[in-house]
Amino acid sequence: MQYVEIRFSRTRTVYIDGVESGPTNTILRIGAGTHLFDLGWPADYLPPEVIRRIHGTNELKPIIIEFDEVPL
Amino acid sequence: MNKKIVHLFPVVSLLFVLTSCASFPPNPALCRYDPAGGYRFDNLKLGADNSDSLFVILAFSGGGTRAASFSYGVLEALRDTEIVWKGKRKRLLDEVDIISSVSGGSFTAAYFALYRDRIFEGAFERDFLKKDIEKALLLRLLSPVSWFKLAGRSYGRSDLAVEYYHSHLFGGLTFRKLIDDGTRPFLMINATDMSTGGQFPFIQDQFDLICSDLADLPVARGVAASSAFPGLLTPLTFKNYAGGCEYQEPRWVGFGVNDRDIAPERANRAEDRRSYYKRQEWEAERRFIHIIDGGVADNLGLRSILSALETSDPAYSIQRRVNRQSIEKLVIIVVNAATDPQSERDLNPSVPSLVNVLTTAATIPLDNYSFDTVSRVAGVVREYDQSVQIRERCRKILEEATGTGLQGGGLYAFDLYLTHVAFDYISDPKERFDFKNLPTSFSLPPETVDSLKDMGRALLRNDGEFKRLLGELR
Numbered sequence: 031m032q033y034v035e036i037r038f039s040r041t042r043t044v045y046i047d048g049v050e051s052g053p054t055n056t057i058l059r060i061g062a063g064t065h066l067f068d069l070g071w072p073a074d075y076l077p078p079e080v081i082r083r084i085h086g087t088n089e090l091k092p093i094i095i096e097f098d099e100v101p102l
Numbered sequence: 103m104n105k106k107i108v109h110l111f112p113v114v115s116l117l118f119v120l121t122s123c124a125s126f127p128p129n130p131a132l133c134r135y136d137p138a139g140g141y142r143f144d145n146l147k148l149g150a151d152n153s154d155s156l157f158v159i160l161a162f163s164g165g166g167t168r169a170a171s172f173s174y175g176v177l178e179a180l181r182d183t184e185i186v187w188k189g190k191r192k193r194l195l196d197e198v199d200i201i202s203s204v205s206g207g208s209f210t211a212a213y214f215a216l217y218r219d220r221i222f223e224g225a226f227e228r229d230f231l232k233k234d235i236e237k238a239l240l241l242r243l244l245s246p247v248s249w250f251k252l253a254g255r256s257y258g259r260s261d262l263a264v265e266y267y268h269s270h271l272f273g274g275l276t277f278r279k280l281i282d283d284g285t286r287p288f289l290m291i292n293a294t295d296m297s298t299g300g301q302f303p304f305i306q307d308q309f310d311l312i313c314s315d316l317a318d319l320p321v322a323r324g325v326a327a328s329s330a331f332p333g334l335l336t337p338l339t340f341k342n343y344a345g346g347c348e349y350q351e352p353r354w355v356g357f358g359v360n361d362r363d364i365a366p367e368r369a370n371r372a373e374d375r376r377s378y379y380k381r382q383e384w385e386a387e388r389r390f391i392h393i394i395d396g397g398v399a400d401n402l403g404l405r406s407i408l409s410a411l412e413t414s415d416p417a418y419s420i421q422r423r424v425n426r427q428s429i430e431k432l433v434i435i436v437v438n439a440a441t442d443p444q445s446e447r448d449l450n451p452s453v454p455s456l457v458n459v460l461t462t463a464a465t466i467p468l469d470n471y472s473f474d475t476v477s478r479v480a481g482v483v484r485e486y487d488q489s490v491q492i493r494e495r496c497r498k499i500l501e502e503a504t505g506t507g508l509q510g511g512g513l514y515a516f517d518l519y520l521t522h523v524a525f526d527y528i529s530d531p532k533e534r535f536d537f538k539n540l541p542t543s544f545s546l547p548p549e550t551v552d553s554l555k556d557m558g559r560a561l562l563r564n565d566g567e568f569k570r571l572l573g574e575l576r
Contacts, residue, residue, distance in 0.1 A: 031412060031421075031485050033489075033513075035510050037510075046414055046422075047352065047353040047354040047357070047415075048352070048353045049352075049414065049422065050426070051414055051426065052422070052425030052426050052427070052514075053427070055510075055511045056511035056512055056513070057493075057510065057511055057512065057513040057514075058425045059421055059424060059425060059486075059489075059513075060413070060414060060425075061365065061368060061412055061413025061415060062361070062364050062365040062368070063354070063357060063358060063361040063364060063365035063368045064357035064358075064360065064361055065354070065357065066353055066357070081357075084364075085364040085365070088489075089490075089492055089493050090492065090493065090496055090508070094510065
């Protein structure tokens with residue numbers, strides 16, 4: 031099992047590989063492999079999506095992915 | 103006499119012509135891929151007494167009538183177990199969300215999914231558990247009409263079994279009944295794809311890959327495929343309509359095929375999926391899919407659950423539900439009717455027969471794989487538990503040492519209970535020996551069926567994890 035944390039200025043739903051998968055700013059469990067992350071709609075954030083190979087993490091060292099809020 | 107034969111000749115010829123071309127009944131084509139329709143976990147609603155927060159998964163193993171009876175006893179125990187969850191009194195059975203089954207266990211699972219509490223009203227025991235199914239199938243096989251049908255190259259003994267189960271056990275029902283019912287539990291009847299060696303579950307997410315509509319497929323066909331024990335029964339054939347329904351593969355598959363270096367199992371799953379609809383020019387076409395007993399790929403029905411726990415890839419991913427923080431208690435009950443029959447081969451120096459050697463070679467790897475599967479699920483459950491504990495311990499240590507805790511967000515904590523109901527846990531050695539030497543067949547004496555039901559109930563109630571769960575649900 032792998033661990034990621036998707037950071038954003040507020041709580042939003044994280045989409046992993048296009049599927050609703052949990053909230054921002056918490057550690058999410060995930061299977062090893064390449065995954066696509068985004069925050070769905072509205073697209074008031076950058077980058078629009080992040081593709082990252084997830085492996086070698088643990089519960090103390092999750093991969094951190096950050097999205098910045100931008101005005102629409 | 104000769105005159106009679108002359109008169110019969112046209113009739114027999116006509117019968118031969120009509121039936122010797124018998125072929126497998128084609129699975130329906132899917133006109134258009136529709137992820138919002140069909141028999142999928144996400145399309146099922148919660149029942150009146152079901153909640154997402156208490157999430158219960160049952161896995162029923164293979165093992166003929168032995169497995170069907172054993173799992174039936176567990177269903178009875180769940181029916182009779184009253185709990186209190188979120189202030190509401192209910193039966194634990196009403197909280198079951200997923201039933202994943204293989205071979206013999208698929209009969210009980212499918213019957214329960216179709217008929218719910220009516221499974222306890224006697225017809226299932228009379229028409230399956232306590233019926234000599236082998237004899238019924240043999241009689242069908244001996245019928246001249248069947249010989250003509252079996253002369254068709256794409257019609258096998260399992261197709262005869264499908265006809266019998268369809269009319270005599272499952273009331274002619276198709277998967278549409280499960281779609282129309284529209285509530286959990288989600289039934290996953292598992293069979294094995296002969297070519298990939300992977301699991302072939304009878305759910306729409308799998309049938310999408312071959313552009314086939316599961317809705318109008320008889321449930322009996324899924325159960326017969328799941329229990330098509332190699333040798334005794336024949337594989338069942340399904341037409342592959344891939345390319346005809348505008349199927350869109352999930353995003354993870356495209357990533358997964360390139361993940362072999364960091365996630366080999368994911369790569370295998372992705373390649374297995376693509377084998378149905380995305381052929382490389384040097385690969386053989388898969389116009390038809392041949393399906394055999396689910397026990398060949400996994401005799402516990404637990405591998406699909408394992409992948410749903412470990413990854414967010416399957417449509418029915420449990421990990422994703424955990425991330426969404428909708429599950430507060432996750433209960434996994436594995437009903438394993440595996441045996442360990444005593445052999446007399448070690449009594450003398452004779453070289454074991456070819457049949458003995460082949461049977462051993464075929465069954466021992468499966469048994470070892472089942473053991474490994476249970477261990478892996480236990481490992482994942484442990485990791486879910488320990489990851490939260492480790493973070494909590496580190497947070498405390500850091501706070502004490504530096505005055506600041508761990509950076510970042512928290513890890514969602516929930517309770518897990520893994521119960522393994524198996525003959526291995528029978529405390530009396532002689533009784534354990536007797537159960538572990540029961541045959542795998544579709545014909546057991548009624549008193550043996552009753553013993554298996556009783557043992558299923560007793561082992562569940564005496565399981566330490568199950569007791570821990572009940573202690574927290576009163």
